[in-house]
Amino acid sequence: MTSVEVLSEAFGRLPDLVRGAVRGLDAHQLSVRPGGSANSIAWLVWHLTRVEDSHLAEAFGHDQVWRAGGFADLWDLPLDREDTGYRHSEEQVDAVRVASAQQLLDYFDAVHGLSRSLVADLEEQELHRVVDERWDPPVTLLVRLVSVLDDAVQHAGQAAYARGIILADRRH
DSSP: OOOHHHHHHHHHHHHHHHHHHHTTTOHHHHHGGGTTTTTOOHHHHHHHHHHHHHHHHHHHHOOOOHHHHHHHHHHHHHSOTTTTTOOHHHHHHHHHSSHHHHHHHHHHHHHHHHHHHHHOOOGGGGSSSSSEOSSSEEHHHHHHHHHHHHHHHHHHHHHHHHHHHHHHHHOO
């Protein structure tokens, strides 16, 4: 198996993780912050999608789906349009609200579909291309893709855990 095939396989697993975390939940449940201060499922899925969107747009030199696909306008969040959720305050986490699980999935599917296509079309040698020189050592495309996957899987797992807490608490 090549590196591109491994990356394609890994990216291919994300939709089931995200769908499993949001399936059957209403807007209120998606916005609940377990324990009153943990990140909500809506925030976690929005954030993992924003990171995937922004990082891959930069790495591949295309527009972010958030803006180009009209999602920033549709969601109309009281946040900077470039915001990905990094270092969000309590108030900023609370500001990420959705009308439905489908709203989360529409944005995720648009971003993730593009990501899977970009990854599947890669040639092995492209993985060594430097995509970010702000770090020492500079970040290659392979390292950036692994970083995005790592972040997405962690946040999808957190969303699944939050789902379990929310469903176990009959008040929600």
